[in-house]
Amino acid sequence: MGVEEIVLLNxxxxxxxxxxxxxxxxxDTPYHLAFSCYVTDTEGRVLITRRALDKRTFPGVWTGSCCGHPGPGEKLRDAVLRRLRDELGIPSASLTCVLPRFRYRAxxxxGTVEHERCPVVRATVADSSVxxxxxxxxxxxxxxxERCLDLARRPESSPWYRLQLAELAPLGAPPDWPDAGQEGLPPALAW
Known part of the structure; x- marks a missing residue:
């Protein structure tokens, strides 16, 4: 496998x-393209993960279901499905873009910095096995x-999780999050 590349942004x-x-x-991490994904099941539950303890950035923090970086020329949909398979063993999901304009710096x-344009996607699965x-x-x-909302008030959650939950909470429970469409995605990223 080759070296994983990130897409740098202006x-x-x-x-x-x-x-x-x-x-x-x-x-001094450069501003770059990423995404976050929240997996929901048919009961309305959300898959929350704790990052591996030997991850380079933010090891051991609790966060959404998965996150990653679209490769050069890779569509957002394809990048999310790739990471769901690679990180969680989830073979398929129905995807909805819920926060296409999200960005953060943490x-x-x-001292390691994350500086990302990070659209947020909901992935709905019929099978809750991971x-x-x-x-x-x-x-x-x-x-x-309710437990997800509580985590957003706790220091063991990732900074991007806390910022995303501040925008997601007003949208209601995860099954009710509206499709925000793709027009808000960055020019560097196709759906």
């Missing part, structure tokens, strides 16, 4: 190049929405 969210993912996350305790990849995920648990 202030207008246009692609301006690529860089190796592993070498790009440090105290600094970890060790098979987490231990290199990515320390734990994966199905939670009620």
């Amino acid at each position: 202030a207008d969210d246009e692609a301006v190049g690529t860089a190796p993912k592993s070498a790009s996350h440090h105290s 600094v970890a305790e060790d 098979h987490p990849n231990a290199a990515e995920v320390e734990a994966a648990e199905w939670w009620t929405w």
Whole structure:
């Protein structure tokens, strides 16, 4: 497998190049393309994960279901489905773009910066079985929405989770989140 590349962005969210993912996350991480995904099941529960303890950035924090970086030329839909398979062993899901304009910058305790344009996607699954990849995920648990909201007030959650929940909570429970469409996605990313 080759070196995983991230898509670098300018202030207008246009692609301006690529860089190796592993070498790009440090105290001066460049602004780049990413995504977050919240997996929901038919009972309205949300799959919440704890990042692997040896992850380079934000190890051991509780967060949404999965996140990742679309590769150069990769569509958002394809990137989300790839990470669902790779991180959680989820073979298929119905995807909805719920926060296409989300972006954030966060600094970890060790000084590592995340600086991402990070659309948020809901993935609805009919089968709630998951098979987490231990290199990515320390734990994966199905939670009620109320418990998810409580996590957003706790320091063991990721900064992007807390910021995303501030925007998702007013939309209601996860099954009620409206499809925001794709027009708000950055120019560098197709659905």
